[in-house]
Structure formats: structure tokens, C-alpha cells
Amino acid sequence: MRLLSSYLIIAMCFVTSLANAARQPFELAGNSVPAGEQRSFLASVTNTEMVVPMTVFHGKKDGPVLTLSAGTHGDEFPAITALQRLRHEIDLAALKGTLILVHAANLPALHQYGLSALHPGDKKNLNREFPGSENGTATEQLAYFLTQEIVARSDYLADLHSGSAYQQLWPHIYAPFVGDEKLDARTLEWAKASGMQHIVLYGDRPRDPENSISYPNTAMTRGKPGLTLEIGDLGNNQEEDILAYLDALRRLIAGIDMLPSELPVSEGQVIYKQLIDVETPSMGFFEPHCEIGELVEAGALLGTVRDYFGEPIADLRAPKRGVVLMLRHTPPVNQGMGLITLGIE
Structure with a gap:
């Protein structure tokens, strides 16, 4: 044997x-x-x-x-x-x-x-x-x-x-x-x-x-x-x-089983089935009122676009309840530009 x-x-x-x-x-x-x-x-x-x-x-x-x-x-x-x-x-x-x-x-x-x-x-x-x-x-x-x-x-x-x-x-x-x-x-x-x-x-x-x-x-x-x-x-x-x-x-x-791993299994993952870009109707200076990663309700004020004198010319609101995944950081914006991206579950 x-x-x-x-x-x-x-x-x-x-x-x-x-x-x-x-x-x-x-x-x-x-x-x-x-x-x-x-x-x-x-x-x-x-x-x-x-x-x-x-x-x-x-x-x-x-x-x-x-x-x-x-x-x-x-x-x-x-x-x-x-x-x-x-x-x-x-x-x-x-x-x-x-x-x-x-x-x-x-x-x-x-x-x-x-x-x-x-x-x-x-x-x-x-x-x-x-x-x-x-x-x-x-x-x-x-x-x-x-x-x-x-x-x-x-x-x-x-x-x-x-x-x-x-x-x-x-x-x-x-x-x-x-x-x-x-x-x-x-x-x-x-x-x-x-x-x-x-x-x-x-x-x-x-x-x-x-x-x-x-x-x-x-x-x-x-x-x-x-x-x-x-x-x-x-x-x-x-x-x-x-x-x-x-x-x-x-x-x-x-x-995909290329290398072994002892990393713990992830929990609490969130899946989004839709992304919505919130666009500005006007050229101007953007002032955000939300934070990255924030869960916002439908209708929530996400930001304000102001003219060059600081007067508000557009309020940007959430069309649906969602999480802020991306946010424009620099203030100058052009008409039609997407300033906030919401992930919708």
C-alpha cells in the first residue's frame, strides 16, 4: 500500500x-x-x-x-x-x-x-x-x-x-x-x-x-x-x-477565485436602479445645500444658483428620494449642467 x-x-x-x-x-x-x-x-x-x-x-x-x-x-x-x-x-x-x-x-x-x-x-x-x-x-x-x-x-x-x-x-x-x-x-x-x-x-x-x-x-x-x-x-x-x-x-x-481571501463578507449593500442628474436652468454661481452621501427626501432643497451679485436665480430640488452620489464642487456653472447626481433605490 x-x-x-x-x-x-x-x-x-x-x-x-x-x-x-x-x-x-x-x-x-x-x-x-x-x-x-x-x-x-x-x-x-x-x-x-x-x-x-x-x-x-x-x-x-x-x-x-x-x-x-x-x-x-x-x-x-x-x-x-x-x-x-x-x-x-x-x-x-x-x-x-x-x-x-x-x-x-x-x-x-x-x-x-x-x-x-x-x-x-x-x-x-x-x-x-x-x-x-x-x-x-x-x-x-x-x-x-x-x-x-x-x-x-x-x-x-x-x-x-x-x-x-x-x-x-x-x-x-x-x-x-x-x-x-x-x-x-x-x-x-x-x-x-x-x-x-x-x-x-x-x-x-x-x-x-x-x-x-x-x-x-x-x-x-x-x-x-x-x-x-x-x-x-x-x-x-x-x-x-x-x-x-x-x-x-x-x-x-x-x-472570481484567482487568489484566496480571508476578508469578511460585506453586509448592508445598497443597490440603486436609477441615477438622476439635477441640472441647473441658469448660468451662474452654485451654492450647495446638501452633502455627499446624504439621503434627501423628494422636494428637498439641494442647492441654489446665484447671479454675479449674489441674488438667487434658481433653487434646485430633489425630484425623488435618494442618496447624493456626486456633487459639483466648484461654483461657476453653465445652463443645463448636472450639478447633483442622486442614486434612487
Whole structure:
């Protein structure tokens, strides 16, 4: 019996060794990463001078390909720092599958003078140009590269955002839906696995993969769960937001069984089925009367728009009962601008 057991153990080890040896290198943007290794590199965007910093962890064990992507906008920083830290804590020996970290998807926007979400070359919003164009403007070419190299190679995608330099934001996560019941259910369950307390069901993006508009929706229209996380605001890079991001990212990785986790199960998550933007009817100077994260009743005064002499010209009130998820921080506003976003349960 002991001899038979020894043969069985040797056979199992041999099979495991063969499986690891058979796992092919992971190819991404002209870079090859062997199984069991980690590589960080600057990926060149085809036919441009742009590069995208990436790290690939290619585990020896089979599993999904997950991309965590930060820096789509140039004034959103906590996720970038969180990915830098996450890079140093991934256990390759335990990893099932392949983890891609896109450290900053839009370097030109990140490094322009002054805080701006937009690419300086064409003043376009990368998160509105997917799936992009190989021969388009700079932003369209970048979107095309991310579609072809990242979305196409991924099984799951999480796009990591923050409130911009002029926006206060309550941490939340978007779980898109595209009318595919199984995919929508998988996406929502993955969003819940993040541990984030506020989950927004979001079905307003096009269902056409050739006009997918946003990064995660490009994944969804190709049959892959795609989430948007929002943590941090005002163009800041606060430690509490970085730590909140790290917690959510660890949970997302564990939530699809890529790494083990002993993190406690989250409770009390709130799901919002509608977002309402409260717009100003007038140009002027905005004075908020609500706070981020506040639950407001229908009809509550949310803010006042004043003229340049300080006289009130418009009161903004809540059309429904909801939670203030986003709030305009800087006072100058233009007619029709959304100043407050309410999440409706």
C-alpha cells in the first residue's frame, strides 16, 4: 500500500508538472510573459508615440484573465497608486489565471499641465470613444488599442475611476447590464464581491459592440463582465481612498477565485436602479445645500444658483428620494449642467 501511494503521489506530481509546462506564455502588446512570471513594461500604442504602462502576472495555474485598469482620465489618482501597491503583493505561486494591471491608460491626459480628464491632443474623453479607430484622433487610437489588446485578451475588466478635480463623489460601483441575463447576473455578483456598499445598476450604454462608448461597456458588449469603480474625488490622492481601493481590488480578485481571501463578507449593500442628474436652468454661481452621501427626501432643497451679485436665480430640488452620489464642487456653472447626481433605490 505504501509503495502504491508513493507511485500515486509521483504520478500526480508528474501530471501537475506537465500541466504547468503546457501553460503557454501570455502575449500582450508585443510582450511575452512565461507562466509563473511577472513582467512590467511600457506597451507601445500602434502607429503613435503613446505608451501604456502595464504589469502582467501570468500564473502557472489555469484561471481567468482579469484586467484592472486605472488612469482613463487624467485627474483621477487613487487607483493608480493602489495598483502600484497591489503590484508588490500578488502571490504568483497561488495565482490562478492571469492578472493585467494597466497602471495609467491615458498617460497624455495624466501629464498635461493642470488637472484635466481629457487627452490634450484632441480634447476628447477616452471613456466616450470606444471601441475607437485605428486611424482616428489620438484618443480614438488609444481606445482602439485598449479594445484590441486589453478587452480582447480579458475575461473580466474593472475600470477604476475617481471624482474629477471639480467633483465630490460618494464611493460606488457601477454594474452595467446589456440584456443578457446570464452576463448581467455574473456582472452584478462580481460587483457585490467588491465589498463596496453602494452598487448602481446601469443600462444606459449602447448595446452595439461597434458603438460601445465606454471602456467597461466595450467588455460587456463582447460578453465579458465589466465594472466601473468610483473611489476618491476632487483630484486628490488621499490615503483613505487608496486603502479603500486596495480592499475592493483584493475582493474582486478573490471574487472570481484567482487568489484566496480571508476578508469578511460585506453586509448592508445598497443597490440603486436609477441615477438622476439635477441640472441647473441658469448660468451662474452654485451654492450647495446638501452633502455627499446624504439621503434627501423628494422636494428637498439641494442647492441654489446665484447671479454675479449674489441674488438667487434658481433653487434646485430633489425630484425623488435618494442618496447624493456626486456633487459639483466648484461654483461657476453653465445652463443645463448636472450639478447633483442622486442614486434612487
